[in-house]
Amino acid sequence: MAADHFCVPLCTSVARNDGSLSFHTFPKPEALRKRWKVAIRRDEGPFFTITRKSVVCSKHFRPEDYKYTPVRRTLKQGSVPSIFPWTLENMKSRKAPAIRHPLMPKNSNSSESPTSSLLDCDPHEEEEDSLSAQTQTDVSLPDTQHLLKRILELEKEKDLLKQQLTIERFGLERFAGNDDLIQYYTSFRSYKLFRQFFEFVKPSASNMCSMYYACANAISLAGRPRNMALIDEMFMFFVRLRLGLPEQDLAVRFNCHISTAS
Incomplete structure (x- = not known):
């Protein structure tokens, strides 16, 4: 097991008796396996081939990638390794895009910027927030369609009542x-x-x-x-x-x- 860490560049993890690390073999589904290879920046070829002994250690997974039981922890289905030396460096050196808030003056020199919070923001949390906002938008669409449908029904009901009133009135x-x-x-x-x-x-x-x-x-x-x-x-x-x-x-x-x- 000690030599199996070489499938992840720059990783120096080795198997320990205390069980602080866990090692995970590559998934069988081809699409998910391809995502793992992209994540670790390795392509199969003469110098690298995925075998049943090729593993990725738990250092490269986030805590939320696991599901826990009283006796063990296992990877959730669809989890992909995401913690690597190069990703941590990119997160530290990456600059937030210059996005001006709609309510901020164009020539504002304020030290606080709406984009400043992006420096400390987890990209996975941004993705989750984006998905949450998209879900809320998708949920609001049926509500709008239901409201429009109800308005049309009320218009038809009003016309029907007017016709009924004309019929019932003596004239x-x-x-x-x-x-x-x-x-x-x-x-x-x-x-x-x-x-x-x-x-x-x-x-x-x-x-x-x-x-x-x-x-x-x-x-x-x-x-x-x-x-x-x-x-x-x-x-x-x-x-x-x-x-x-x-x-x-x-x-x-x-x-x-x-x-x-x-």
Whole structure:
């Protein structure tokens, strides 16, 4: 076992009786084995061949690469050696990239920089933070899609309620699909014929002076606001002529004040 450490350059570890070190053979999966070879900077060839005795000692693994039991520790599946002399030197000599914080002035000479903390940052922790941020982004996307879907459902529900309100309200549109009821309430043979008559009289009907103003000495320039559509006023008029319903009954049917029905 003592000579097996030569697969890792610059490593001087040897097997010890106290068990402070553990030695790990190369994994069998080709993809993971290739990652190990890249990590230790060795290529197989005339001077190096991976055998069942080729090992990497525990000095080159991080504590979180292991799983522990009361009696032993073993490498987690997919672990890759990452601690080497050259990686430690690179971490010490590496300079943080000059990244300006969005809230920092361009010519700021402050001794504290948002990038200063990167010097002491573990690259593995950076990777984990990046993965965590990506996970949060991925989680937020379904929430946004669910919200948009709910908005569309509410819009459809609103349109359906408006249609239902139109159908339930006593007025011309409620009987648009039933010519027999149109004839019963107005004497017109069909809804289409009633609409054609309305379009014919609409220009004059829009300028008519109501009985309310005819009885008054002066007409307000602002005019009396309508609380019913003009076509429903005409429909009410023909219902009154056809069936002779009292004003109170018309006010209840059309959901208006009795003065409007009069």
